[in-house]
Amino acid sequence: MKLTIKNISKAFPNGIQALKDVSLSIPAGMYGLLGPNGAGKSTLMRILATLQEPDQGSIQLGDIDVLHQKDEVRKTLGYLPQEFGVYPKVKAEDLLDHFAVLKGIAGRLARREVVEALLRQTNLWEVRRQKLGGFSGGMRQRFGVAVALLGNPRLMIVDEPTAGLDPAERVRFLNLLSELGENSVVILSTHIVEDVSELCTRMAIINRGEILLEAEPLRAVEELHGRIWTRVVEKRTLLELEHEHKIISTKLLSGRTMVHIYSNERPGNGFEPVEPDLEDVYFSTMAGYFGHRCEQPEKEVVS
Secondary structure, eight states: OEEEEEEEEEEOTTSOEEEEEEEEEEESEEEEEEOOTTSSHHHHHHHHTTSSOOSEEEEEETTEETTTOHHHHHHTEEEEOSSOOOOTTSBHHHHHHHHHHHTTOOOHHHHHHHHHHHHHHTTOGGGTTSBGGGOOHHHHHHHHHHHHTTTOOSEEEEESTTTTOOHHHHHHHHHHHHTSTTSSEEEEEESOHHHHHHHOSEEEEEETTEEEEEEOHHHHHHHTTTSEEEEEEOGGGHHHHHHHSEEEEEEEETTEEEEEEEOSSOOOTTOEEOOOOHHHHHHHHHTTSSOSOBOOOOOOOOO
């Protein structure tokens, strides 16, 4: 199973170009779509979920034409949008049973088995008789995953799932997501670098509607080796450093500022090399210093 996106563009009536000629090849497993708010992630997710039409391009999910066979897509789609509503006075078990009916699971016994299995999988079985209005943010997100998993979808879209969750709920939620990508295409759309770093074997970075980088996270980090340098400085010296170096990120550290810069050569000026991580990949790409696609190298042909 593979999702193939070719030359997708989308402009809105107010003149905003949300997507510009986006092309991606997404295999089965967890795939991260990483970018800041307003980058075009949610527009692309809504197009994949058949909720919006692009201006041009094509999308293929296996043998399904996503743009022209919407009913077929919806039969095999699981979608957890960034924001979704629930009926606060309805019990979790009852509402999930209702969604199972809408998904076409008609038999009462079959529905009961599916609902129980999903509530257990999302660690909500013990609170199945609790009304959704009393759920925490993380519990609501896990309930959303249970709904999205109805019908064993081949395409799962999860849009900004951990925004607003406390650290404990985030860990529970990421553990749940990590189990989903074995047989399906699971797209995790987020602006949180750690989510992609912990879950995804492949990713793309998008900004202003354009794909800036498409890579394996570990391979992209390896390509940055020897190019990221760090130094702790006084905040008042930042402006001067910006004129001398390619600063990609700054962090407060005990009242001072830790600076990461991008340089192919030792920059001097007190900077020391540091092992890069995916956050460095993200900021280097967003700054335009690391924008090529990191593909697998072609195998050498020996004649």
